[in-house]
Amino acid sequence: MTVTEYVVLFLLVTTTGFGLPGPGDASLIAAGTLAGEGKLNLWIVLVTSMTAWLGGSAAGFAVGFRQGRALLERPGWFAKKRRKLLATGDDTFGRRTFTASVIVPAFVSGVFRVRFPLFLLAALTAGTVLICMFVGISYFLGPEIAERIGTVGTKAVVGVLLVVGIGLGIKAALAKWRTTRRVSS
Numbered sequence: 001m002t003v004t005e006y007v008v009l010f011l012l013v014t015t016t017g018f019g020l021p022g023p024g025d026a027s028l029i030a031a032g033t034l035a036g037e038g039k040l041n042l043w044i045v046l047v048t049s050m051t052a053w054l055g056g057s058a059a060g061f062a063v064g065f066r067q068g069r070a071l072l073e074r075p076g077w078f079a080k081k082r083r084k085l086l087a088t089g090d091d092t093f094g095r096r097t098f099t100a101s102v103i104v105p106a107f108v109s110g111v112f113r114v115r116f117p118l119f120l121l122a123a124l125t126a127g128t129v130l131i132c133m134f135v136g137i138s139y140f141l142g143p144e145i146a147e148r149i150g151t152v153g154t155k156a157v158v159g160v161l162l163v164v165g166i167g168l169g170i171k172a173a174l175a176k177w178r179t180t181r182r183v184s185s
Contacts, residue, residue, distance in 0.1 A: 005031070005034070005040060006040075006044060006045075006048050008027070009027050009028075009031050009045065009048055009049065009052070010048050010049075010051070010052040011052070012024045012027040012052075013027060013028065013048075013049050013052035013053055013056065013131075014052040014053075014055055014056035014059075015056060016053070016056065016130075017052060017053040017054065017055065017056025017057040017059075017060065017106060017123070017127065018056040018057065018059055018060040018063075018105075018106060018107070019056075019057075019060045019104075019105025019106045019107050019108070020105075025130075025134055028049060028130070028131060028134035028135050028138075029134050029135075029137075029138045030138075031045045031049070031135060031138075032045065032134060032135035032136065032137065032138030032139040033138045033139070033142065035135070035139050036138065036139040036140065036142060042135075042139060045135060046131065046132075046135060049127075049131045049135065050127055050128070050131060053123070053127035053130070053131060054120070054123060054124065054127060056106070057106040057119075057120075057123035057126075057127070058106075058120070058123075059106075060105060060106030060107040060110065061106045061107065061109055061110040061114075061116070061119055061123075062110060063107050063110060064106070064107030064108060064109065064110025064111040065110035065111070065113065066110070068107055068108075068110055068111035069086070069111050069112075069113075072085065072086055072111065073086065086111075089108070089111070089112050090112065093109075093112040093113075093114060097114055097115075097118060098118060098121070098122050100112075100114075101114050101118065101119050101122030101123070102122045102125050102126045103126075106119075106123060109122070
């Protein structure tokens with residue numbers, strides 16, 4: 001048990017908090033497994049991971065806040081699509097700021113000028129769920145279960161998104177039907 005493992009964990013989780021794809025999730029699973037085997041301290045793993053997540057999220061937010069919108073608004077290739085993306089994002093972040101900040105990478109919240117305290121609460125929520133899920137499952141159930149969850153993870157996320165999308169579609173259809181029914185009555 002050396003400081004090196006915690007430093008590597010910190011760096012990998014920081015990139016994940018920033019919003020960059022990388023081995024941050026796998027490092028959380030590995031750290032949870034090592035903590036379950038007694039090779040790492042669980043509390044240090046959790047504090048290190050949460051600190052790294054929040055630090056990476058704050059850095060990503062700052063980059064998006066300072067430079068993100070200007071990059072998306074500049075003329076050039078795909079300028080029309082980027083402007084449409086900004087308009088959609090402005091609408092989404094205007095209506096569901098907290099939810100959007102929990103779901104999207106940190107720099108996107110910066111691009112859409114989310115108030116920093118609200119963003120920090122959203123980053124804390126997302127980080128807590130992610131870290132507790134990966135570290136907790138691998139700590140209590142071991143590497144085999146965590147590995148299976150890791151390989152099924154993308155499919156599970158797509159499945160959940162599909163179910164949520166269908167539910168939202170049904171809700172929108174019902175709302176439209178009710179509106180049409182009220183108007184015709």
